[in-house]
Amino acid sequence: MVTVIEHDHPLKLIDLQVNDEDVEEAEADEEEEKDVVIQKDFVCPCKCKRCDQPIHEYYRYYYKCVDDSCDYFAHKFCVEIPTHITPTIIKHISLPYSLKLQPIWWNWPCEYCHTRHPHEVCYADMHHIFKVCVSSVTEVDKKGIHHPSHPHPLMPLMLLKPILCECKACSREHKGLFFMCTTCPDFAIHSDCAFLPKRSLIQQTTGDIFHHTHPLTLSFSFPEAEQRAKYNPKCRVCNHNFYDERIWIYKCEKCIYYVHAYCATSREEPFMHILLTSK
Incomplete structure (x- = not known):
């Protein structure tokens, strides 16, 4: 406790x-x-x-x-963070003096990430002039995730500005927060993909444009041997093959129904925009 x-x-x-x-x-x-x-x-x-x-x-x-x-x-x-921080403890933030963890009951901007925060605790001086949010102070290695798609812990790439990088989960370029493996330098997944639901109804994620009776289950690969055993199915949304067996998919094994994870959750494809505007 x-x-x-x-x-x-x-x-x-x-x-x-x-x-x-x-x-x-x-x-x-x-x-x-x-x-x-x-x-x-x-x-x-x-x-x-x-x-x-x-x-x-x-x-x-x-x-x-x-x-x-x-x-x-x-x-x-x-x-599990300290009640006080000093310039010697927090080296990645330039602190003018020591700050104390305390609740703030109004909206305020963080001096480090420049994000406006609602009333919540922060590190501040006694006059509440210099304030730093908890997220900016927390050490990066404490924010790692244990993701079932990868054998090693994944660490967030914490930068003040979002980066553009290819996501290993969907093989597309994303801009934003990425989780990266420190053991496997070429493995990085975007936060949107990292926190995809394990089960999903495609009609809910595509605005009823596509429909399937059963919930689809997230899978972190689609091995070639399994594709051959299922007679090389195509994605039910984009109608393309599953060329890269490492790309995540949503599937219903009972109905032999397979969809790229990106296709099952995105509304950014050109044909999707056409369908949306025609409704």
Whole structure:
């Protein structure tokens, strides 16, 4: 159990991947966590109360209030931060002086990332003139995710401006936040792909332009042998083959229904725009 300055009740630590075989290697290197509550079938509609970003299961841990009637949730890495920061502790931010973690009850801009934040905790001086958000202070290696598509932990590439890079999940160029493997230098996936739902109804993601009776399941590859066994199916949205077996797909094995993950979730293809404007 831990306590935070902005909430009245203690918080309990939730482990979202305790039975996931994909994180066994990572578990061997981590310290043993105490007082951890196991949670299965996680679907989180909430955002972190400290950084205002969604809480995803691939972060593995998060904190929630012990009182289930409370809606306080926070990333583990947003809770386990120092109460004071100094220029010697935080080297990637140019601090004029020491700052203290404290709640701010109005909208304010971060001096480092220049993002405006709602009322939440931040690091500030006693006069609330210089303020830095929790997300900017949190160490990058604490924000890594344990993704089932890759054997190694993935670290966010934290830059002030979004980068343009090819995503290994969909083989397309994206601009924004990427998660990268420090062991495999050529592996990077965009945050939009990293947090795709495991199951999805294609009619919901394509505005009812495409329809399938069953929910589609996300798969992180489509091996050539499996494609041959299914008589080399084509994508039901773009009608192209699955040339790269490493590209993620959505599938319904029962109906032999396969779609590129990008096609199943994107409305950016030219033919999609034509269909949308003609409705």
